[in-house]
Amino acid sequence: MLSLAPERLADTMEERATPRPAALFASPTDRAICRDMIKTGSHSFYSASLLLPEALREGAYALYGFCRLSDDAVDVDGGQSQAIARLRSRLDGIYGGRPEPEAPDRCLADVVRTYGIPQAVFDALLEGFEWDVAGRRYETLAEVEAYGERVAGSVGAMMAALMGVRTPAMVERACDLGVAMQLTNIARDVGEDARQGRLYLPRMWFDEMGIDPDSWLANPCFTPEIGVLTERLLARAEILYRKADQAIARLPATVRPAIYAARLLYAEIGKVIKSHGHDSITRRASTTAARKAWLVGAAMQKAARPAPKGVLAIEQGVERPLVAAIARTQPAVLHTRRSQTVQDDLNWVIDLFSDLERRDRTGRRG
Structure with missing residues (x-):
């Protein structure tokens, strides 16, 4: 911890x-x-x-x-x-x-x-498990993100409900954060997944590089072309992280540092992969304890900034199933209490995301 x-x-x-x-x-x-x-x-x-x-x-x-x-x-x-x-x-x-x-x-x-956590959140998670069990193939980036929506966007939606955040725009960004984290996980585990016979990079990207994905899976090795594909996935994750930033800045002050920290810690994995020449086949990206501590400090600084003015833009809104599920469900009875400190929230949410990600990786290899 x-x-x-x-x-x-x-x-x-x-x-x-x-x-x-x-x-x-x-x-x-x-x-x-x-x-x-x-x-x-x-x-x-x-x-x-x-x-x-x-x-x-x-x-x-x-x-x-x-x-x-x-x-x-x-x-x-x-x-x-x-x-x-x-x-x-x-x-x-x-x-x-x-x-x-x-x-x-x-x-x-x-x-x-x-x-007020709707069943649709758990249904989405189990559907992601089903896709893994079925050995589903992902041809396009959109299909990869659909998978990420289920196994990680659902976690973002769940966290939104726990924090009492239910407006469509905010839940959208929570789901985006979950998907960004999942794309980062995929980029980190390209080699590990391939050795298990799984491929989460879009197969269309392999075709564009003139690589047969099934032949590569039979003998996964790092090449500059594979590095380019990993870089492309991380670039998409960065776009989603930046979208999520718009909502994190509007969270209550007591939870804002925690979510910023989770976001920065996951994005850091992508930076480590980049420093390895986007090679996640022969080595696994990890972050040092000292760097994690620095990132937590950065999260606290970002969280101290005033919330931006203006209304957060809605993209798909309730047309996005997980967003609709959270926005249309309310908790039972509300009870007002004193909050714990910002530091307490920060420790818990960082560890929660870390533990959920670890369980997700275990489930995907099943």
């Missing part, structure tokens, strides 16, 4: 609305089970989660618990399609008020109602 010593600065604390459920499915024992899943599955995420206020902390545990079970089910050799069908059935029960007698299911049933 990237550790920052939290300072209790009263003037950084704001009144924020936190949803609370009218009735609970989960028992204290259920919540303890989900908490223990994090303690054994991700020490850094668990440590960071302790900084959360209780209500949001329990929500994070529930999301982790269900996503962990989902990844484990899909990762089992053979029967992945049946596993996904089973997960869909469990989600139907969760959203229908009939969670199965499993701790993650009951806890998630409380969280999705409390924070």
Whole structure:
């Protein structure tokens, strides 16, 4: 975990609305089970989660618990399609008020109602898993981004709901941030994915370079041409990062540093890949602890700037399914509480995005 010593600065604390459920499915024992899943599955995420206020902390545990079970089910050799069908059935029960007698299911049933997280967000994520299981081919950049919308844009939409951000323009940019991060992940893992028989760079780009993608997959190696394709993907990610910046600057002050940090940390991976000559076949990009600390400081500085004036432009708006799902869903009952500090929010969201990305990479290799 990237550790920052939290300072209790009263003037950084704001009144924020936190949803609370009218009735609970989960028992204290259920919540303890989900908490223990994090303690054994991700020490850094668990440590960071302790900084959360209780209500949001329990929500994070529930999301982790269900996503962990989902990844484990899909990762089992053979029967992945049946596993996904089973997960869909469990989600139907969760959203229908009939969670199965499993701790993650009951806890998630409380969280999705409390924070108004629509089932479409989870459906999109599972559809991305289905595409991986089916060995889907991605011919164009638009198709790659459609995949990113499911496995990472859905996470952006989920985060928007957790932060109480539901306007179409803001949710659009949250999804854009998720897709940008996924494109960065793909650029970083070109070699690793290829050795698993997976190709997420657009096949049309290979054709334009005179490279047969299937022949290259049989013997993946770095060439200047492959470097150009990786560079093109990172250029597209940068465009999406800059779009997301327009919304991050308009977030509440207490969450703005966290999302800026997540954005800068992921974009930094692309810069490291560039410094390697866009070779992510023979080496894997990583960022040093010192550089991460510097980027967090940069995020705090960016977050301190005044929010821009004017209205954030809408592109697709509710025509984008994940945007429509969040914008048209509301949480249960709102309860006003005092916010935690900016530093607390920052630690948690950085670790959350890191852990979700790590689970996503595991699921994609299944």
